Amino acid sequence: MNINISVPDIAQRPVEQCATKINAVNVNLFYGAFQALRNISLDIPSCAITAIIGPSGCGKSSLLRLFNRMNDLIPGARVEGNVELDGIPIYEPKIDVVELRKRVGMVFQKPNPFPMSVFENVAYGPKRHSIKGRGRLEETVEKSLRQAALWDEVKDKLGQSGLALSGGQQQRLCIARVLAVEPEVILMDEPCSALDPVATLKIEDLMRSLSGEYTIIIVTHNMQQAARVSDTTAFMMMEADRAGTLVEYGPTARLFTNPKDKRTEDYITGRFG
């Protein structure tokens, strides 16, 4: 297998011109006594795709879950430092976590449609956010499914169980479910790792088409994928005590062709990991 990383010739936007959407400064994350993340600082540009790559266990998912406070669900999790969304610190006590997660949606590694119909899956969020009336719901569902490039495949079986769809369709259904609540940021935690190559490509195309409107952050252990879809890339590693740190962060094209850090170079050329 060819392990050379080719940076595709997609005209990648100059991310320097994008406003900062999420901003983390000196963030430490602990699970009880164990430190999962050490001293992470980075600016995530708005309306672009940021990839987080690195070897297994380096804290990629922990970093991602920092941005919608999903780590809160883990007993004993504790965050130090500052994380801001549009300049507002999200770990302040007065922050409404539910409202935050509405703005920062998440797609998981394993497609997790609810055991209900395709329609109900997408309508789930809007319904809970008190969008009433069949007409408005239908409108939202169709719009979200179209955005998720799933409408044509499911428009005749909206009443069928979401679990009856293929793996790739299920994952796009989960993306539609997130889009339906009109988030600003979409976090994706290895969204293609359970999918076949064709389904993976569809999700990647979808990500590119969404990236104009949404800030997307994707965790992936697939470097080709990071190179193909992202505008900026963060490379993480774990230190001797297994705490994850940010090694290098920059525009994807630059990071893959001209890494500044020796460890980044070793990783992307396949010398370890």
Add this chain to the structure above:
Amino acid sequence: MTTAVLNSRKITQQTAFMFLALATVITVTPVLFIIIYTVVQGGGAISWDFISQFPSQAGKAGGIFPAIIGTFYLMLGTLISALPVGVLAGIYLTEYARDNWLTRLVNLAIVNLAGVPSIVFGLFGLSVFVLAFNFGLSLLSASLTLAAQALAMVITTSREALLAVPREYREGSLAVGVTKWQTVRHIVLPQAMPGIITGAVLAISRAAGETAPILVVGAAFLLPALPNSPFDQFMALPYHLYTTAAHIPNMPKQTIWGIALMLLIVVLSFDILAAAIRIRTRRRKHL
């Protein structure tokens, strides 16, 4: 590997299978024996008159209608008192209570509650519901007493059913900015419902067979009429069976076994109901 080794492994495996199968047979035999024996001994007693008439001559003649109805009321009262409280407590303990020593202590207490001898529940019911709350010897006191006993099982099975709902569903729901309670209400509870209902119905059917607790809180051997209100005394199948078998001289054997058979039918039909609910909801869930 040599054939000798392969053969010896095969023999070991077959021996293991044999013992496991034997253990299963030993477990199932008494159950089958009890059911078959009860049907053979008591089947002849069952007739329309037997289930639709009041007893006469101290239970030696007539039917057991009021005892069937009393047991039915009792199960209903127990279900109404134990299910909501038990499920809500299960939800709280699973979804909301922090994992600390107090929660663990409460969980331990609930598990141990199931092991408390039933006559102790009877005395508890007598002193609390009959005397302290002044509900008297009544259907209400008995239902609450049985509910107290059934609660342990309702809470435990509710907890298990709730915990069995995959984490992915909860996370998927929280990740679209839905509150914890909405997640519990719309995702977790519907998923856990079949398990919760099954547990509750099994707990109720077990309560229906209890004799000792109701003995002291309101069951009567013979009553001239059906209970009119929750504050009336009542007849019940297990107590009727106990009294006719232990205290009535020259009681026809067939009648005693007939009562036992009716009790089995009532309890087993609830178990079958539980299974039916579970299968139905499971099928509907997957559309």
